[in-house]
Amino acid sequence: MRSTNRLATALAVVATLVTGIYALPKVTRTGRYLYTEDGTRFYIKGVAYQEQGELSTDPNNPFLEPSSFVDPLADANACKRDVPFLQQLGVNTIRVYSVDSSLNHDSCMADLSSAGIYTIIDLSLPVNGSIDRLSPSWSTNLLDLYIRSIDVFSKYDNVLAYNVGNEVVIGPQGSDAATYIKAAARDVKAYLTSKSSSALVGYAAIDGDNTWLDPLANYLSCDIANANSGDNSIDLFGLNNYEWCGDASASAYASKNGAFAGYNVAAYFSEFGCITSPPRLWTETQALFSSPMSDIWSGGLAFSYFPATSSQGQFGMVTISSDGSTVTTSDDFDRLKTQYGLLSPPNSPSQSGAGAATYPSCPAQNSSFIASTTLPPTPNDAACACLQNNLACQFTPKTSNVSGIVGPLLDTGCSLLGGVGGNCNEIGGNGSTGVYGRVSFCDPSTKLSFVMSEFYEANNRNPQSCDFSGNATINKNAPSSIANANAAASSCLANPSATFTPSAPATASGGSQTGGSGSGSGNGNNNNNNNNGAMSMGGQQAMLGVIAAMVISVVGGALTVL
Numbered sequence: 001m002r003s004t005n006r007l008a009t010a011l012a013v014v015a016t017l018v019t020g021i022y023a024l025p026k027v028t029r030t031g032r033y034l035y036t037e038d039g040t041r042f043y044i045k046g047v048a049y050q051e052q053g054e055l056s057t058d059p060n061n062p063f064l065e066p067s068s069f070v071d072p073l074a075d076a077n078a079c080k081r082d083v084p085f086l087q088q089l090g091v092n093t094i095r096v097y098s099v100d101s102s103l104n105h106d107s108c109m110a111d112l113s114s115a116g117i118y119t120i121i122d123l124s125l126p127v128n129g130s131i132d133r134l135s136p137s138w139s140t141n142l143l144d145l146y147i148r149s150i151d152v153f154s155k156y157d158n159v160l161a162y163n164v165g166n167e168v169v170i171g172p173q174g175s176d177a178a179t180y181i182k183a184a185a186r187d188v189k190a191y192l193t194s195k196s197s198s199a200l201v202g203y204a205a206i207d208g209d210n211t212w213l214d215p216l217a218n219y220l221s222c223d224i225a226n227a228n229s230g231d232n233s234i235d236l237f238g239l240n241n242y243e244w245c246g247d248a249s250a251s252a253y254a255s256k257n258g259a260f261a262g263y264n265v266a267a268y269f270s271e272f273g274c275i276t277s278p279p280r281l282w283t284e285t286q287a288l289f290s291s292p293m294s295d296i297w298s299g300g301l302a303f304s305y306f307p308a309t310s311s312q313g314q315f316g317m318v319t320i321s322s323d324g325s326t327v328t329t330s331d332d333f334d335r336l337k338t339q340y341g342l343l344s345p346p347n348s349p350s351q352s353g354a355g356a357a358t359y360p361s362c363p364a365q366n367s368s369f370i371a372s373t374t375l376p377p378t379p380n381d382a383a384c385a386c387l388q389n390n391l392a393c394q395f396t397p398k399t400s401n402v403s404g405i406v407g408p409l410l411d412t413g414c415s416l417l418g419g420v421g422g423n424c425n426e427i428g429g430n431g432s433t434g435v436y437g438r439v440s441f442c443d444p445s446t447k448l449s450f451v452m453s454e455f456y457e458a459n460n461r462n463p464q465s466c467d468f469s470g471n472a473t474i475n476k477n478a479p480s481s482i483a484n485a486n487a488a489a490s491s492c493l494a495n496p497s498a499t500f501t502p503s504a505p506a507t508a509s510g511g512s513q514t515g516g517s518g519s520g521s522g523n524g525n526n527n528n529n530n531n532n533g534a535m536s537m538g539g540q541q542a543m544l545g546v547i548a549a550m551v552i553s554v555v556g557g558a559l560t561v562l
Contacts, residue, residue, distance in 0.1 A: 024113050024157045026198050029235050029266050031354040034298050039351040043289060044160075044268045044299035045340060046093030046120075047086065047317075052308045053126065069098040069126055072108075073119070078324065079108035082305070083115050085318065085327055090340040093160060095120040095270065095301050098129075101148040109156045118160040120202065120270075120301075123149050123188070128403040131184065133168045136177040137429060138184055140379040141443035144505040146188055151504055154197055161200035161236050163270075164188055169205070172212045176431030178219050178371035185220065186232040187378050190501040202236035204270035207243070207256075214259045215369035221265045223359035224373050232375065233359050237263070238270025241300075244284035246277030252284075253293065260296050264358050269300030275313050280332050282339040289345040299345070302336055365432070374434025377441055378499045381506065384442035386492035388449055389475075390482050393456035393466035395448040396473040406444045409468060413451035420458040424451060426489065438489050438496040453485040 025037040034042040053068040072078060073096055086094065094112070099105070099121055112119065123146040124130030131138065146164070153159050164184040168177050181203055189201045203220055205213065220234045244252045260267050269288060273280055287293055288300050307316030317333035320326070362373050388394065397405060414424040427447040429436035439450050452472045459465035466472050482488045489496075 024116065024118065026157075027118065027160055027200075028198055029200060029357070030351050031357055032264055032266055033349065033351075033354045034266050035351045035354070041345070041347045041349075041351075042298070043294070043345045044093045044120075044301060045289070045343065046091045046095060046299070046301040047089060047336075048097070048271060048301055048304040049082075049086070049094035049306070050097045050304075051306045051320075067127055071098065071100040071103055071105075072096060073099055073105045074103035074108065076107035076111075079111050081325065081327060083111045083117070085329065085333075086112075086117060086305070087115050089333070089337050092116060093118045093120060093299075093301065094305075095122070095163075097122045097166070098125050099149055099153070101145075101152045105152065105156075109153075109158060113156065113158040118158045119153075119156075120161045120163060121149065121153055121159060122163040122166055122204070124163075124165060131165050131168050131177060131180050133170060133174055133177055136168070136180040136431060137440060138180040138187075138376045138379060139441050139443050140381050140384050140446075142184070143187060143379045143502055144381065146184070147191060147502065147504055150188070150191060150195070150197075150199075154192075154195055154199075159199050161202045162188060162192075163202045163204050163238070164234075166204040166270075167206040167240065169212075169216055171208060172368045172370070175212055175216060175369045175371050178216055178369075179375050179431035179434070182220055182224075182232055182234075182371075183376040183378075185234045186375065186499065187502050189231065189233075189235075191503075194501050194503075200235035200266075202238055202270075203234050204238035204240055207239060207241045209368075210255060210259045211368040213239075215363040215366075216371075217260070217263065217267070218360070218363050219369070219371055221263070221359065222362035224362060224375065226361050228359050230357055230359050233265065235265055237265060237267045239267065240271035240303075241269050242272060242274040242276075244272070244287075245274035247281055247283060250287040250293070253287065257293060257296055263296070264360060266298045267296065268298045271303040272300050273303045273315070275315060280335065282332075282336045285336075285339045285343060289343045291346060294345050370432045372430075372432055372434030375499075376429055376431075376436050377497045378502055379441040380493075380498070383493050383496075384439075384446045387439065387442065387488055388446045390478055390488040390492060391449045391453040391485055392461065392475055392478045392482075393449065393453040393472050394475045395445050395452060395468075395471060397471050402445065405471065406448055409471060410444065410448055410451060413448060413455060413468070417451060417455050417458065420455070422454055422458055426486075427451060436497070438493045441496075450485050450489070453488070457484045 027034050027036055027042045029035075034044075036042050050072050051070050053070065094117060096119060109119070125145065129142070129145050131142065146162075150162060165181045168181055169175050185201050185203065192199055192201065205216060207213070217237050220237065222233065223229050224232050239256065241256065243256070272284060272288070273282070282302065285300075288297060302317075304315045305317055307314065307319065309315075317330055317336065319328045319330070321328070363369060365371065395406075395409070399405060410424075410427075417424060426437035427439045427442075427450060429440040439447055442450075452466060452468060456462075456466040456474075463474060466474050482491060
């Protein structure tokens with residue numbers, strides 16, 4: 001009997017360590033509404049939770065997007081400090097804008113789960129880890145980045161959704177980037193399905209004129225194939241909305257309510273909390289969480305728990321002491337706490353009355369919305385690795401700051417290639433025409449090797465043409481059967497327009513996205529400072545392996561005794 005008790009205890013310990021002491025119910029979408037497992041309507045009542053990183057000084061950064069970040073879910077002490085205050089606010093969800101998949105998040109996610117708090121995780125990272133709104137692409141390095149974060153967070157019960165982008169499209173002229181957002185949603189959704197994950201796939205949009213915002217929302221939730229399938233649709237549309245300022249009235253939302261009245265998937269305010277007419281009274285919550293807005297929206301997230309500087313002014317509800325140990329709340333915090341405490345949103349419609357999921361046909365292109373219904377293909381790691389290995393001239397950077405030189409070298413390479421009658425069409429794509437080059441889904445380093453190889457071959461393989469200021473090297477192992485870069489592309493990228501369920505990247509290597517961020521908020525809010533160290537996932541898995549071995553030993557002993 002004692003052996004049996006030891007076995008039960010050991011199994012309980014392992015179950016706790018492997019799954020955590022989590023008991024939050026799953027939240028799923030039925031029609032355009034969210035519900036918990038018992039059929040109760042779920043409203044996102046939350047707050048943005050991420051310290052602001054170093055602000056970029058780039059003059060082309062009008063949103064004051066950060067250039068670095070701190071993963072707030074990897075700092076166990078900070079979470080233990082903050083969770084009681086999040087509970088005081090009465091939130092059930094936090095939004096985190098950047099996470100580091102190499103760090104350990106067990107303690108923080110367990111504390112949040114125990115407090116009944118879900119998370120919305122943005123998969124993008126500042127600067128080089130997001131869909132570039134100025135020169136968008138959906139490439140292997142971004143897909144791999146997203147998948148690594150999903151793999152790290154998929155074991156937790158309190159991940160409500162993953163955002164594939166934030167404010168990538170900011171107006172009509174950049175709306176062709178929506179094809180890349182939709183392709184990212186398609187591939188992330190397929191990957192989550194392959195892992196039997198119930199997490200939702202979302203996007204957070206900057207507010208704007210309904211002439212382009214409305215078709216953007218409808219495009220991201222439409223069905224490309226007109227088969228009423230959600231395979232390439234988002235589940236959750238977030239709107240960063242700051243229309244309600246001061247002591248406004250519900251009429252502030254009249255335009256947006258009208259635009260989203262018939263929307264087919266769940267929608268919420270992914271940020272709210274205007275600061276242009278202080279003090280922030282937070283009375284918009286009473287409108288947002290009651291009818292008629294509750295018929296359209298599934299709640300919202302106040303911005304922001306931590307201080308954040310923006311072009312509009314200063315956000316934030318708390319101040320953290322210099323040693324990181326103490327939280328001082330502000331009047332903004334107290335007023336939001338009061339307003340959240342008054343909420344009693346309607347538990348309607350019932351889940352059985354919410355209706356089946358529907359996915360309408362996609363909006364047509366016009367002068368205000370130019371995204372094509374032909375999406376970029378699924379990025380293919382194996383095909384890009386094959387191409388890289390077979391190219392005659394390879395990018396071999398002299399610096400570890402690869403992301404800092406890939407962009408300028410691509411500009412130089414394409415200019416040189418154009419000077420000898422070539423072009424860079426194969427590495428680019430056009431979300432408006434729906435035409436994507438064969439190499440467009442590869443990471444920037446592979447794209448650069450392709451351009452370097454084309455230039456090298458256009459100059460009859462003159463060794464000097466494969467130098468690029470010492471950043472390129474002739475590939476002596478390139479197969480003799482591969483005549484040129486185009487032949488290598490034909491050999492390795494046999495089906496460059498294919499879509500498929502992606503798999504986890506084989507290694508942690510990969511290029512980095514170049515160009516602008518596309519992951520920042522219109523209020524300069526989200527991505528943060530340098531990461532804090534923690535137990536690595538490898539270390540945790542090794543520890544669980546040891547514990548599992550112990551259990552096997554106990555089980556064996558118990559069976560022998562019995």
